[in-house]
Amino acid sequence: MVRKQGRPKAGQEALTQEKILRAALALVDRDGVERLSMRRLASELDVDPMAIYHHVASKQALLSGIVDLVFAELQVRPEDGATWQQQIEAFAHAYRRLAMAHPNLVLHLITDAEAGAGAALMANELLYRALAAAALSPQMVVRAGDLIVDFLNGYVLGESTGRLGQPGERGEMLAQLDQQPAGSFPTLRRVFATLRNTDALANFDVELAIVLAGIEVLANRNGAALPE
């Protein structure tokens, strides 16, 4: 329990920002953001709590650093022969995979805008390239891009907070519904009646397909494409 004071001698590993961020990410992945504290992190690193402040400015900066770290993993290799729909699907899947690799961080991933800003740039470049290939006007490229990002954020947020617990079950909602007076919420009952014990499945892909279909409609309806 006794630690050396002062600068570590050669041979001892020094504390670095990278090492701090990695440890913090591991802690968040394991226990959740709310269990991340400077003091816990320090004890994880076997270091005085205040040592961390020499490498990161504040807890806020620590979290942004983790977000950056995770966003840096986002890589979509642009396939050349792919249609614009396939490009967007590839991006969407990469984004979802990234988010679900760190479910406890999803809220911050989505929310901490100025962290991941660099990654956001790359993400939008990919997205806009695909949308421009769909022959949308610049205005519509931006709107369609925003829509896709909004949808993705909403989806991964729902998924990470366990909106639907397990395949097939729509847990809380069905439970709630069963407590309501008979005759209330008729449409809900009708829909779920035909759905109970239906396997839940590629919801993500279906929702994305609807969005893409909507964008396609707009593309066909809309003359002014991006100038080359």
Add this chain to the structure above:
Amino acid sequence: MVRKQGRPKAGQEALTQEKILRAALALVDRDGVERLSMRRLASELDVDPMAIYHHVASKQALLSGIVDLVFAELQVRPEDGATWQQQIEAFAHAYRRLAMAHPNLVLHLITDAEAGAGAALMANELLYRALAAAALSPQMVVRAGDLIVDFLNGYVLGESTGRLGQPGERGEMLAQLDQQPAGSFPTLRRVFATLRNTDALANFDVELAIVLAGIEVLANRNGAALPE
């Protein structure tokens, strides 16, 4: 600063759950969720911090209570002559209005699934009724409903965290872009070049319209509607 101890006499207003929740919501609306603490709330109510625990079980329960309170305000009057698109638009606008009335709470509104569960039931009933009217199969009603909710959540989250600060400016992103080496992010530059100083506008409605167009495509493509 000296307060009476024990049960308040007749004539003095007693502390109630309702009063606590209202004060907490006001505090959140004014200062943000992160400034909400039991102790601050108590001092706002001119009461010992621990008095609150007699009416709400924990801070978590307090937050859920606020979320419930806000969701209870969500009311969409179903217009009879409306098309299913108009019904969904009405719902979407009501949801967005609700969220933007309490921007500091949006994250919890979206995230705290088991709070607002009752409101979620009503919301989904409205949504499903509209989608069933679009002649979608039960499976597709659920997917389309989820998509709309995902989109709405993603949108209001972005809007509440100031994704785009003010009309016309895409602040952070443009700033970031200007710092990058020339030639990088070609599509982004091309899109924004034709967009700078274009007024930002009814983005929400455009994004929603794309979603509705996508759902319409699916409705036409898909035979098995809900049985009456």
Add this chain to the structure above:
DNA sequence: ACCTGAACACCGTTCAAGT
């Protein structure tokens, strides 16, 4: 029954002091 006040086990962060 309802409110109080001390206490416990935590926080993030500052700052002077060590090596």
Add this chain to the structure above:
DNA sequence: ACCTGAACACCGTTCAAGT
């Protein structure tokens, strides 16, 4: 230059004590 340790101003929550 880098790490430590005490200190400050906070937290949420428990529990015994007041009226």
